[in-house]
Amino acid sequence: MQRAVVRELRELGWLAVIAAVAGGAMILFSALPLVVLLLGSFWTDAGVSLEPLVRALSNPETWEATFVTLGVAFGTAAVTVLLGVPAAWLLARTDLPGKGVLKTALSMPYAIPPYIMAIGWITLLNPRNGALNSLMGLSGDAAIDIHATWGIIMCLGLSYFPLVMLQTHSALMGMDPSLEEAARTSGASPMRVVFTITLPLSVPAIASGALLTFLIGMASFGVPYLVGNPGRVKVLTTAIYAAIDVGTDEHVAEAVALAVVLGVVAALALVANRWLVKRGRALTGGKAGRPSLVALGRFRVVAAGALWGLVGFALLLPLSVLVVTSFLGTYGKGLVAENLGLSNYASVLGDTRTLGAIWNSLWLAAVAATICVLIGVVASYFRSRTTIPGRAFLPWFAELPYAIPGTVLAMGFILAFSQEIWFGLTDVFYIRVLLFNTAWILLAAYCVKYLAYGVRASDAALTQIDKSLEEAARTSGASPLRVVVGVVLPIMRPALVAAWVLVFLPVLGEITMSILLFGPETKTLGVLLFDFQSYESPPKAAVLATLLALTVLGGNLLVKRLSGGKLGI
Amino acid sequence: MASVTLENIQKAYGDVQVVRGVDLAIADGEFVALLGPSGCGKTTTLRMIAGLEEPTGGKVLIGDEIVSNPAQNIFVPPEKRRLGMVFQSYAVWPHMSVAQNVAYPLKLQGSGRAERDVAVQRALDMVQLGHLGKRMPHQLSGGQQQRVALARALAMEPRVLLLDEPLSNLDAHLREELRREISLIRARTGLTIVYVTHDQEEALALADRIVILDGGRIRQAGPPPEVYTAPVDAFVGGFIGKASFLPVDLVGSGVKVAGVDVAVDAEGLPEGPAQLMLRPEAIVLSESGIPAKVTSVTYLGDRHELWLDIAGTAVRAHVETPAAPGDQVHVSFTRVKLFPVDSP
Numbered sequence: 001m002q003r004a005v006v007r008e009l010r011e012l013g014w015l016a017v018i019a020a021v022a023g024g025a026m027i028l029f030s031a032l033p034l035v036v037l038l039l040g041s042f043w044t045d046a047g048v049s050l051e052p053l054v055r056a057l058s059n060p061e062t063w064e065a066t067f068v069t070l071g072v073a074f075g076t077a078a079v080t081v082l083l084g085v086p087a088a089w090l091l092a093r094t095d096l097p098g099k100g101v102l103k104t105a106l107s108m109p110y111a112i113p114p115y116i117m118a119i120g121w122i123t124l125l126n127p128r129n130g131a132l133n134s135l136m137g138l139s140g141d142a143a144i145d146i147h148a149t150w151g152i153i154m155c156l157g158l159s160y161f162p163l164v165m166l167q168t169h170s171a172l173m174g175m176d177p178s179l180e181e182a183a184r185t186s187g188a189s190p191m192r193v194v195f196t197i198t199l200p201l202s203v204p205a206i207a208s209g210a211l212l213t214f215l216i217g218m219a220s221f222g223v224p225y226l227v228g229n230p231g232r233v234k235v236l237t238t239a240i241y242a243a244i245d246v247g248t249d250e251h252v253a254e255a256v257a258l259a260v261v262l263g264v265v266a267a268l269a270l271v272a273n274r275w276l277v278k279r280g281r282a283l284t285g286g287k288a289g290r291p292s293l294v295a296l297g298r299f300r301v302v303a304a305g306a307l308w309g310l311v312g313f314a315l316l317l318p319l320s321v322l323v324v325t326s327f328l329g330t331y332g333k334g335l336v337a338e339n340l341g342l343s344n345y346a347s348v349l350g351d352t353r354t355l356g357a358i359w360n361s362l363w364l365a366a367v368a369a370t371i372c373v374l375i376g377v378v379a380s381y382f383r384s385r386t387t388i389p390g391r392a393f394l395p396w397f398a399e400l401p402y403a404i405p406g407t408v409l410a411m412g413f414i415l416a417f418s419q420e421i422w423f424g425l426t427d428v429f430y431i432r433v434l435l436f437n438t439a440w441i442l443l444a445a446y447c448v449k450y451l452a453y454g455v456r457a458s459d460a461a462l463t464q465i466d467k468s469l470e471e472a473a474r475t476s477g478a479s480p481l482r483v484v485v486g487v488v489l490p491i492m493r494p495a496l497v498a499a500w501v502l503v504f505l506p507v508l509g510e511i512t513m514s515i516l517l518f519g520p521e522t523k524t525l526g527v528l529l530f531d532f533q534s535y536e537s538p539p540k541a542a543v544l545a546t547l548l549a550l551t552v553l554g555g556n557l558l559v560k561r562l563s564g565g566k567l568g569i
Numbered sequence: 570m571a572s573v574t575l576e577n578i579q580k581a582y583g584d585v586q587v588v589r590g591v592d593l594a595i596a597d598g599e600f601v602a603l604l605g606p607s608g609c610g611k612t613t614t615l616r617m618i619a620g621l622e623e624p625t626g627g628k629v630l631i632g633d634e635i636v637s638n639p640a641q642n643i644f645v646p647p648e649k650r651r652l653g654m655v656f657q658s659y660a661v662w663p664h665m666s667v668a669q670n671v672a673y674p675l676k677l678q679g680s681g682r683a684e685r686d687v688a689v690q691r692a693l694d695m696v697q698l699g700h701l702g703k704r705m706p707h708q709l710s711g712g713q714q715q716r717v718a719l720a721r722a723l724a725m726e727p728r729v730l731l732l733d734e735p736l737s738n739l740d741a742h743l744r745e746e747l748r749r750e751i752s753l754i755r756a757r758t759g760l761t762i763v764y765v766t767h768d769q770e771e772a773l774a775l776a777d778r779i780v781i782l783d784g785g786r787i788r789q790a791g792p793p794p795e796v797y798t799a800p801v802d803a804f805v806g807g808f809i810g811k812a813s814f815l816p817v818d819l820v821g822s823g824v825k826v827a828g829v830d831v832a833v834d835a836e837g838l839p840e841g842p843a844q845l846m847l848r849p850e851a852i853v854l855s856e857s858g859i860p861a862k863v864t865s866v867t868y869l870g871d872r873h874e875l876w877l878d879i880a881g882t883a884v885r886a887h888v889e890t891p892a893a894p895g896d897q898v899h900v901s902f903t904r905v906k907l908f909p910v911d912s913p
């Protein structure tokens with residue numbers, strides 16, 4: 001038994017080494033920070049004590065932030081369901097014109113970092129000089145003020161409804177059409193079928209989508225920061241950032257306690273999601289087929305108009321405002337021909353500070369994506385193709401940091417790595433590492449957070465490859481390593497390239513963890529963008545946002561082509 | 570219960586004609602099987618009766634009511650037709666219990682609670698599931714789920730029962746059991762039934778009338794013995810039973826196979842090349858007659874299946890006495906049918 005394991009490990013060669021190193025790194029960079037964070041919440045100079053936690057919990061501001069956070073999370077879930085489910089049904093079950101294009105267009109807001117859309121909306125709906133406010137002639141107290149909880153919810157809802165839509169859509173497409181047809185022949189009208197058969201059967205998919213957007217709403221930082229801060233609306237993530245920003249011991253202790261609260265609520269939501277997904281599998285099944293489509297009749301145009309309107313609201317309007325802003329010479333002067341130009345682009349792209357941040361984000365995203373895909377392949381290969389005990393550890397473990405709010409993870413990193421770490425056997429053989437304020441801490445955080453993408457993409461690709469292909473290679477005399485390199489990887493390549501892009505894109509514009517972990521030398525694109533938007537110059541922020549949005553949309557279209565339409569938007 | 574009348578119904582998806590003018594009058598209480606190769610339009614035809622598919626041409630009548638006629642812009646949606654339908658994939662709703670599944674159409678018909686419970690129990694009893702009403706579908710086997718679907722269709726007291734390959738997803742043993750039950754239910758209820766299948770045995774065993782479709786057209790419609798013994802063309806002959814076809818030359822009113830005269834009914838056929846249909850059981854080994862060579866032998870339990878080489882053509886025969894590959898034998902035919910060569 002044991003000898004078999006040893007032999008298998010030896011045969012796997014470098015793969016086993018990579019898996020071991022990755023496993024160790026995951027423990028160091030994901031388990032350790034979380035444990036340190038948890039311990040830190042009741043560890044004081046005076047020893048073990050619940051005092052910091054109690055102090056944080058007895059602070060009314062903590063409760064307020066918690067309630068606002070829950071409100072934002074519930075609101076986001078509600079908006080995403082109200083927009084996503086009808087859109088999914090219209091796309092999957094009616095004779096709506098132009099469904100293919102509509103589906104892609106409706107998915108796009110999800111690909112773009114939500115804070116970019118939020119910047120667009122702030123430009124439109126801020127009380128001082130919001131474009132929509134001026135257009136409607138609203139000013140002073142009558143002006144619409146986006147800097148409120150509803151503003152946060154609206155921005156998050158418009159960015160994340162595609163998630164619920166896509167999840168519901170695929171549940172609807174996977175449903176055996178005869179389930180609905182049997183109801184029709186039983187005497188049910190099309191609308192009755194929707195409410196007694198279609199929706200009840202999609203409940204698990206909808207609920208799991210809603211829980212996901214609930215979690216996202218709870219963990220979001222960028223949108224609540226940009227939209228909420230000026231109106232003094234604080235959620236847990238922004239409260240944590242504010243406390244860390246102040247930086248006194250007391251504030252850090254408060255931030256730690258808040259992070260623990262956030263982490264616990266997120267964990268509970270996650271457990272519920274697991275349960276729902278499992279239940280969903282029991283309800284679906286049967287063969288999918290060509291569903292019969294409900295003829296919308298004269299509502300066809302109305303429905304298509306409504307969905308295109310949604311595309312306009314969730315994508316085109318905020319994005320075009322950004323693009324226009326990026327060309328504005330003087331921010332206050334408004335949209336006249338002589339006030340338009342490339343001066344912002346020139347100043348942004350001619351500035352070494354900006355170029356430095358862009359370069360930082362580019363290489364960090366590229367390296368993180370490479371590491372995530374590499375480890376993802378190895379982890380997923382170990383799980384599905386070997387018999388080594390503990391092979392499921394890495395893929396399973398990768399899901400944990402992905403589900404934990406980035407702010408919580410970053411807090412763990414701050415606590416665990418703000419001192420020098422000392423790895424050593426004796427006083428002579430040791431290495432000392434200080435990760436804090438270096439690019440490495442950002443790289444580690446990105447890798448830990450997005451490893452799940454690499455694992456999932458590899459899992460999906462590996463299940464597509466019939467084991468007999470590998471077995472044929474083995475019986476023709478190839479070692480396992482050769483099989484992986486010579487047979488498995490080439491077949492998986494398009495999926496892996498797609499996974500690489502899918503990690504690269506969100507890291508490129510990452511803000512939630514970056515804003516807590518960046519150092520003086522390691523500003524990233526996202527952090528700089530926030531600086532521009534908050535303190536310096538909205539048009540400059542618009543330049544970066546426009547470039548980032550275009551990159552992300554282009555990247556997603558590339559992924560879509562690479563994956564044959566299965567991934568990307 | 571009601572009759573069903575199809576008058577020249579057609580269905581096209583874009584430019585593709587799938588059903589090309591089907592005429593069929595199904596009498597009240599009749600059991601009709603639609604039989605044909607894959608893709609011939611059986612399901613489409615059945616779905617047009619159900620109203621799940623709108624014909625692009627022709628009329629559909631249920632009883633005296635025109636339920637579909639594009640020329641007059643008439644289309645009655647499926648929920649208003651009161652037809653029971655059973656699908657190949659069962660289509661039992663997984664979020665409802667067995668009893669709730671069966672009660673669903675009754676609820677929509679507006680029947681009261683007490684009345685409904687009685688009807689549900691009666692329908693479940695009819696398919697031998699009277700004791701499983703509280704179960705959820707995922708706790709049932711495939712055969713049981715199909716019984717639930719059948720009970721659901723029966724409970725609504727449909728005017729016509731439509732079944733689309735209801736037994737194809739079941740294993741051979743269950744299939745036979747459920748087939749027997751369908752014919753019992755049919756005898757008990759006297760329902761008008763339209764039954765789609767690609768399994769000729771099912772059609773032969775169950776139906777009053779078999780309708781053979783090919784390429785969206787009816788090739789032949791008639792009682793099972795007629796379709797079997799008197800196929801109108803080589804396609805039907807070949808599709809039902811495992812007939813082989815010998816190329817022959819029609820001279821006068823007779824044909825020769827390997828130099829031996831074979832009596833045929835050649836009425837209406839032009840002289841020249843023709844094909845001779847041979848059913849496996851119509852070939853007998855004899856002392857003299859047409860020479861043939863045994864090429865392979867398969868033991869089938871109650872008989873032997875031989876592949877014979879007769880004048881260069883491979884022919885299937887079912888015989889009772891064994892033979893060995895390579896044997897030179899003589900055969901004669903108890904029944905043959907002659908078709909022109911141009912029929913497929």
Ligand SMILES: Nc1ncnc2c1ncn2[C@@H]1O[C@H](COP(=O)(O)OP(=O)(O)OP(=O)(O)O)[C@@H](O)[C@H]1O
Pocket residue numbers: 290582585587605606607608609610611612613614767
């Ligand atoms: N919605 C559709 N769009 C285009 N073609 C269709 C559609 N539905 C059916 N067809 C085509 O119509 C033809 C007949 O289909 P139908 O399902 O009636 O065949 P069938 O006789 O039931 O075959 P099977 O035995 O395989 O079930 C097939 O060639 C099929 O590809």
Ligand SMILES: [Mg+2]
Pocket residue numbers: 611612613
């Ligand atoms: Mg069919």
